[in-house]
Amino acid sequence: MDRPAGIFDIRYEQDMAVIRTAPQWVCLIGFLILLAALPLFADSYFLSFMILTGIALIAVLGLNILTGFAGQISIGHQAFVAVGAYTTAVLMDSFHWNFWATVPMAGVAAAAVGVLFGLPSFRLKMLYLTMSTLAAQFIIMAFFSHAFPDYFRAVSGIRVSRPELLGIDFRENEAFYYVVIGITVIMTYFSRNLVRGRLGRAFVAIRDNDLAGEVIGINVARYKLYAFATGCFYAGISGSLHASYYRMVNPPQFPIDVSIWYLGCLIVGGMGTTIGAIFGVFFLRIIKEFVTIISPILADLVSPLDAPKIGPGLGIISWALVVVLFLIFEPRGLAHTWEVLKSRFRHWPFKFSI
Amino acid sequence: MKKGIWTIGVALAVISLFVFPQWGSSPTAAKDETFTMYFFADMSRGFATTNVPRLLGIQDTLHWINKHKGGVQGRKLRVEWADHTNDLSVAATLYERWRTKKNFIFLAVCGSQENEAFHDRYGEDEVVVSSCGVSETGMYPAGYAFATIPLYSDQFANFADYITAKWDWKGKNRPPKLAFMTYDIPYGRACLQPLVLEYAKKKGIEIVDTQFIPIVIVDATTPLTRAKKAGADYVYGQLTYITLGPLLKENEKLGYGLKFGTNNFGVDEPLPLIAGKSAEGTVFGTTPYKLWSEKNEPIIQTLSKVAEEVGRRRKDLANGYFLGVANVLTLYDILNQTVPKVGWNGINGRVVRRQLESWGKDYDLHGLVKFDYTPELRTPMVARLVEVKNGQWVPATDYNRMPGILRNDLRGAYKEPSTPPKAKTVF
Numbered sequence: 001m002d003r004p005a006g007i008f009d010i011r012y013e014q015d016m017a018v019i020r021t022a023p024q025w026v027c028l029i030g031f032l033i034l035l036a037a038l039p040l041f042a043d044s045y046f047l048s049f050m051i052l053t054g055i056a057l058i059a060v061l062g063l064n065i066l067t068g069f070a071g072q073i074s075i076g077h078q079a080f081v082a083v084g085a086y087t088t089a090v091l092m093d094s095f096h097w098n099f100w101a102t103v104p105m106a107g108v109a110a111a112a113v114g115v116l117f118g119l120p121s122f123r124l125k126m127l128y129l130t131m132s133t134l135a136a137q138f139i140i141m142a143f144f145s146h147a148f149p150d151y152f153r154a155v156s157g158i159r160v161s162r163p164e165l166l167g168i169d170f171r172e173n174e175a176f177y178y179v180v181i182g183i184t185v186i187m188t189y190f191s192r193n194l195v196r197g198r199l200g201r202a203f204v205a206i207r208d209n210d211l212a213g214e215v216i217g218i219n220v221a222r223y224k225l226y227a228f229a230t231g232c233f234y235a236g237i238s239g240s241l242h243a244s245y246y247r248m249v250n251p252p253q254f255p256i257d258v259s260i261w262y263l264g265c266l267i268v269g270g271m272g273t274t275i276g277a278i279f280g281v282f283f284l285r286i287i288k289e290f291v292t293i294i295s296p297i298l299a300d301l302v303s304p305l306d307a308p309k310i311g312p313g314l315g316i317i318s319w320a321l322v323v324v325l326f327l328i329f330e331p332r333g334l335a336h337t338w339e340v341l342k343s344r345f346r347h348w349p350f351k352f353s354i
Numbered sequence: 355m356k357k358g359i360w361t362i363g364v365a366l367a368v369i370s371l372f373v374f375p376q377w378g379s380s381p382t383a384a385k386d387e388t389f390t391m392y393f394f395a396d397m398s399r400g401f402a403t404t405n406v407p408r409l410l411g412i413q414d415t416l417h418w419i420n421k422h423k424g425g426v427q428g429r430k431l432r433v434e435w436a437d438h439t440n441d442l443s444v445a446a447t448l449y450e451r452w453r454t455k456k457n458f459i460f461l462a463v464c465g466s467q468e469n470e471a472f473h474d475r476y477g478e479d480e481v482v483v484s485s486c487g488v489s490e491t492g493m494y495p496a497g498y499a500f501a502t503i504p505l506y507s508d509q510f511a512n513f514a515d516y517i518t519a520k521w522d523w524k525g526k527n528r529p530p531k532l533a534f535m536t537y538d539i540p541y542g543r544a545c546l547q548p549l550v551l552e553y554a555k556k557k558g559i560e561i562v563d564t565q566f567i568p569i570v571i572v573d574a575t576t577p578l579t580r581a582k583k584a585g586a587d588y589v590y591g592q593l594t595y596i597t598l599g600p601l602l603k604e605n606e607k608l609g610y611g612l613k614f615g616t617n618n619f620g621v622d623e624p625l626p627l628i629a630g631k632s633a634e635g636t637v638f639g640t641t642p643y644k645l646w647s648e649k650n651e652p653i654i655q656t657l658s659k660v661a662e663e664v665g666r667r668r669k670d671l672a673n674g675y676f677l678g679v680a681n682v683l684t685l686y687d688i689l690n691q692t693v694p695k696v697g698w699n700g701i702n703g704r705v706v707r708r709q710l711e712s713w714g715k716d717y718d719l720h721g722l723v724k725f726d727y728t729p730e731l732r733t734p735m736v737a738r739l740v741e742v743k744n745g746q747w748v749p750a751t752d753y754n755r756m757p758g759i760l761r762n763d764l765r766g767a768y769k770e771p772s773t774p775p776k777a778k779t780v781f
Contacts, residue, residue: 048450052443145538155543156491156761157470171478173450246442246471248491250540253442253467288444292436305417305664308409312397312437 016196035181039174047173049289054184055241057281060265061191061274062234067263068272069195070227071207072121073130076137077262080232082254083110084239086144089158089249090151099163099244103183106240107233113140114232121224125210137256145251157250160243170244180241187234192274194230203227207272264323270333279334284319291318388430391685393462394448396440400569403594404619404674405464408486409435410666411678412462418660419686426686427693442471453479459703460484460688462681464674466492466541469499480703480775482710484681486674489544493732494764498707501733502680502723503618506544506592508756509640509737511553513615516638516739516751517588518557531562533586535577535593535601538566542592545617549759562586571597574604582610590615595673598637599628606632614638618737622673626745633742638750642723642737643676647746653721676722683719684710704775711768724753729767731758 009015019025039047063077084106091097091105117136121129145154152158162170163179170176194200202223205213214220243249261284269280295314299307330337393412395405412433420430434452438445445468452458461476462484463469469485469492476483476498483499485492493501504512521530532554536542544550546564554561563584565577578601581589589601593616602625605612614637621639623646629637644651649658657679661671692701692709713727716736726735735758741750 043454045447045450045454049447052446056443142538145543155540155547156489157540159491246446247474248471250467250470252539253471255440257441285443288441289447292438292444292448295437296435305413308397308406308413308435312402312406312439314437316398316439 018192018196032185035185036178039177044173047177049285051173051177051180051245053281053285054180055238055245056262056265056285057184057278058187058241059235059238060262060269060277060281061187062231062238063262064231064266064271064274064277065191065194065203065234066227066231068266068277069200069207070203070224070231071210072118072224072227072231073126073263074133074136074231075130075256075259075263076117076133076135076140077231077235078254078256078259079137079140080110080114080235081239081242081258082140082144082251083113083232084236085243085249085254086152086158086239087236088240088243089160092160093158094151099161100165103237103240107236110236110239111229111233114228114235115225118225118228121228122221134256137259141251141254154251157248160247160249162244162247176245180245183237183241187237188274188278191234191277195274199223199226199230204272261319264319266333267323268326268333270335273333273335275338276333276335279338283334284322287318287322387425388432389426389685389689390457391431391433391460391462391682392452392458393433393435393681394438394445394468395462395464397437399440401440401465403596403622403672404486404677406674407670407672408462408464408674408678408681409433410670411675412682413678414657414660414664414666414675415679415682417664418656419682426689427698429698431682431685438468440465440467442467446471449475453481459701459706460685462678463487464677466544469493473497473499480707482703482706484684486677488733489540490547490760490764494760495766496730496732496768498703499732500684500710500725500727502677502684502725504640504642504734504737504756505758505760506541506617507547507550507553507759508733508735509617510545510550510590510615511757511759512640512737512739512754513590513638514554514557514559515754517613517615518559529558529560530587531560531585532588532590533563533565533581533584534561534591535565535567535581535589536591537569537593537597542566545590545592549761553757553759567591567597569594569597571600574600575608577601578604578608578610578612581612582608586612588613588615592617593620595620595622595625595628598625598633602629602632602637605636612636616640618642619673621740621747623671623747624669626742626747627669629742630745635741635743638739638741639747640737641740642734642753643680644722645740645747645749646671647748651721680719680723683722684725687719702775707768730765 007021019028038050059077059081063074066072066074087106087109088102091102092099117133120132124132144152162176164170168175170179195204202218205218206220206223210220265280265284266277268283269278270276291314295312296307299310302310326333393409396402397405397409416431416433419425425431436448438448449472458481460482464486466487466489469487470489473492481498484502485499486502488501488503488505490505493499517530534546536545551561563581563586565580567577589612598614598616598620602614616637616639618639618641621641626633644654646654648654688706688709692705696705710727711729713725715726715728717725717727719725724734724736726733735756736753737756738749738753739751740747
């Protein structure tokens with residue numbers, strides 16, 4: 001990776017550090033202050049956008065660990081989000097747990113279910129493993145739809161209340177924003193760090209060549225399960241926040257479309273990088289929002305009375321189009337574009353590094 | 355390549371010149387003379403067949419009111435709509451985007467999912483919602499959501515009453531046997547709630563089978579054969595015409611003679627077109643609305659004229675169309691009743707909700723449908739069973755009062771908050 005001129009690492013810690021330069025520290029601290037101050041000047045709409053993006057980002061970071069780092073393709077990730085959501089909902093509704101206690105439990109429950117559905121990865125790879133994760137999506141959702149109706153209440157859904165802490169009511173977006181963004185920042189930090197440690201390097205080795213990984217002493221089966229557990233833990237945390245944000249949990253909230261959308265975020269953002277997951281989620285969520293604004297206007301321009309027949313569908317078309325265009329023109333995603341931009345900036349006024 | 359990118363860029367910039375002025379100036383231009391209703395729903399996925407006609411119904415009725423009645427109380431009505439693609443996260447940000455607007459008082463939705471998720475928020479924000487997603491937890495406890503169709507449990511009860519009344523108990527010497535055939539989603543399973551099953555048992559109906567089928571049914575033979583082998587006389591499901599069509603045709607082809615029951619979403623104009631003769635006398639559905647076949651009804655004559663004026667085809671006038679008309683007529687009546695009392699500046703969600711609650715039992719909405727809106731009730735309680743005859747839907751029974759099947763913990767009147775109403779402005 002390129003480095004600004006004059007930066008020399010003389011210790012391994014410096015070489016491995018995430019934040020390497022003073023300007024990077026300034027940018028990071030400035031960004032965190034901006035995040036913290038956002039509710040002071042942003043309206044409820046923008047905060048809800050940030051909350052939902054944060055919830056989705058946690059899930060996509062988990063998928064990035066599983067698919068981007070460890071190479072285990074999953075198209076059933078939303079089902080693990082559902083496990084987290086149902087864990088929080090059932091613990092709060094039936095067992096009267098405090099929301100804060102249910103959040104880690106949601107992660108643990110999703111990780112446990114993830115390990116269970118990760119077992120086929122011992123023998124399956126690529127398309128075949130994808131099929132088994134697809135099965136996970138259907139099996140898990142069928143479970144919540146039919147099993148233990150007294151607890152899961154698939155027909156009427158489970159009502160969940162937003163949390164309270166020290167007299168602060170988190171029903172308003174201004175307060176709940178801090179819960180979601182706080183957890184998202186912590187999860188992003190762990191995700192970024194993971195890949196630089198023993199666990200993350202083992203994941204990457206398995207992804208790049210599992211046979212070679214095994215030869216150098218990595219227990220491939222065990223590490224694949226670690227990848228499922230970690231990725232699904234993230235999904236569980238995301239599910240817990242999802243349940244609390246919507247204050248209601250029922251099976252249609254966790255369709256397979258969203259699992260595929262998560263994968264699309266990774267493709268657009270750049271698989272195998274944490275910054276890619278962040279870019280992907282933000283970019284595709286902005287597109288979703290933009291389409292809901294623009295489609296009625298475009299349809300009205302064509303024919304106001306026939307607008308309902310013309311406008312809808314633009315959302316689906318635009319999402320699919322973006323993913324296809326990225327696969328063709330920028331398969332390494334927005335993360336790569338970001339690196340190129342940074343590199344250009346550092347070498348300016350020269351076009352290439354010397 | 356660079357030239358191509360520039361060309362695309364310039365093209366987009368030119369398009370934006372046309373698009374963004376309208377986006378930015380539309381509300382300003384309309385200032386002082388409009389009242390905006392909001393509508394969001396899934397219009398591009400599973401429920402598009404209901405919601406696109408519904409928005410057509412909304413637009414056509416607005417067009418009729420604005421053009422032929424001069425608007426309401428001196429102001430034109432308009433709709434701001436969006437497609438949430440059945441994605442709850444999009445629905446949530448749409449709701450938040452509109453929530454920040456001062457004139458966000460009246461919202462039309464169709465989807466149990468969003469009603470359930472936002473039920474409490476409607477009350478907190480004092481936004482009156484006119485909805486056709488009638489899951490019990492979406493509508494109750496009584497709050498700011500008001501339904502335009504009866505509860506699904508009541509619709510089943512209406513069918514159960516009919517078949518037990520018609521059943522030849524002495525001649526057959528056994529109870530009527532019923533198989534449930536419905537979708538494996540909460541909407542589909544709404545007819546399998548314990549209270550519904552209890553009602554069927556109380557009426558003496560024997561439930562012989564329960565099956566889940568997909569919306570687009572490729573193999574209709576297997577579920578029908580299973581129901582027939584279980585001894586079913588009747589099949590009931592929360593089905594749409596997309597599923598009912600193949601089932602009815604296969605039922606006729608196999609000669610099983612099963613009779614079908616469905617809710618208001620199965621009572622749809624395309625069904626007689628798709629199923630043809632196989633639908634004649636074999637499918638019964640509950641609806642609180644008048645039918646397009648009732649050409650002597652003044653409201654049907656008016657709506658037919660409006661539809662003709664804007665160039666609608668028969669397939670545009672599907673089930674959802676009336677639901678959209680009902681949303682607008684509800685708003686029209688409410689504004690006509692409240693504005694003379696409190697003025698435009700006094701209109702807010704709380705005033706609108708109280709006025710709706712004052713409608714009481716059997717409020718006649720321009721002859722199209724009757725609503726029961728009281729402090730305790732949020733759904734129409736009067737509906738009838740209809741069937742297909744001569745290629746169109748016709749009444750099979752008179753209007754009946756629904757039994758009101760609802761969980762006890764969801765019953766009760768809306769509790770008025772002690773806080774002052776949220777500040778709103780209709781402009």
